[in-house]
Amino acid sequence: MFLYLKIRNCLFPKQNINALFMNLYSFALPLIFLLFQLPIFSQSTGNWEGKAYMPTDRQEMPAAVIDGKLYIVGGIGMSFATHDILEIYDAENDSWSEAAALPAARHHHASAAYNNKVYVFGGYQSVAFDEQDEVFEYNPATDTWNAKTPLPREMGAAFAVTFDDHIFLIGGVNGSLLDVNYRYDPVLDTWDTLAPMPTPREHHAAARIDSLIYVVGGRGNAIAPTKLEAYSPASDTWYTLADMPTARSGLGAVAMNGKLYVMGGEGGGVYEEMEEYDPETDTWRSLEPMPTPRHGIAVGVVDSQIYVIGGGDVEGFGPIPLNEVFSFPVNTSISEPGAPQIKIFFAGNRGKIIIESNKAQNINFAIFDLTGKLLMQEDRNIHQGKNTFTFQSTAFAESIYFYKIRGADFSSSGKVYTTHY
Helix, strand or coil: CCCCCCCCCCCCCHHHHHHHHHHHHCCCHHHHHHHHCCCCCCCCCCEEEECCCCCCCEECCCEEEECCEEEEECCECHHHCECCCEEEEECCCCEEEEECCCCCCCECCEEEEECCEEEEECCECCCCCCEECCEEEEECCCCEEEEECCCCCCEECCEEEEECCEEEEECCEECEECCCEEEEECCCCEEEECCCCCCCCECCEEEEECCEEEEECCECCCCHHHCEEEEECCCCEEEECCCCCCCCECCEEEEECCEEEEECCECCCECCCEEEEECCCCEEEEECCCCCCCECCEEEEECCEEEEECCECCCCCCEECCEEEEECCCEEEEECCCCCEEEEEEECCEEEEEEEECCCEEEEEEEECCCCCEEEEEEEEECCEEEEEEEECCCCCCEEEEEEEECCCCEEEEEEEEECC
């Protein structure tokens, strides 16, 4: 079974499986909870799994995500070499490829994706930490780079976040610490200056959740390493929120399922801590720590999994090619011998099912709520090997649901943890 599913395998004759779900319809949920031997409302702290190493050892380079692929450009490598390389990680196939090199070597730059293109902002060209103002656009369709309108100033160690039709470039350093908040329009290729960040900082991280951009950690002053602030593009206003428990800079941050996830970093050591911030309650909680403490990492989300790639495993410079992925348990299942392997991803009203089958067959897929009410049901034809299909339903809110998949000679069932964007 897939490593990131926490499975409790229980084998029953097919008729007993059917009887079990008849009891579900009769509201006999305590029996089901007992059989699963798991507290259904318990909060998981997540799991980590190793993936294919990045071909080039490097650190101090961000990632941009487009269609399930992480685009990782530049960085500092072995012997303090500054890179112009672009390597692309395909999360679905766990494989790497190389594309056209960046026009100039960069590290400590910012990067973001917009409209299926990758943008690179500023950074340093050499280990002399010489700030740059150049902006480059990469088009995966043509494997080409183009120069765009430069930044309003030369700067490094900033962070870029895509928000609707703009990219925001926040913080950084240029001889002195910056509180800047620049807005870039990729269509018009123009820049605007907006309300400055309350806490100047560099080596921070940021991510968008709903209507706000959250900026966390960093360095340059006493409060930056724990400071969490949020910016509203609609009102051009900043808010101060609960401090991050672990003070750090050179960290990674992503948004997933309506929450902020922060990992790694440095500052008096290299950190393994993984922490989750919930905007609804303005609270933090600790998750399963990174297997390998790192800073200067590339991070991105694909299919509700957080990929953490490269970085340095010692303070300062120590680039490694490691690739590790974090996820929460997706489901628990009861399957008959020989049943296909199943992965289910659920987010908001969207879902995706991946089924590995040893033969072509017709299946029936159903989802029930906690009372046993049928929410959706579909028939699908699957072929031998890997099958992927998606579905949508407005019936799903943030909760836990039961699923059942039946084929000609198998029945697989369990519960799926459903989160809402």
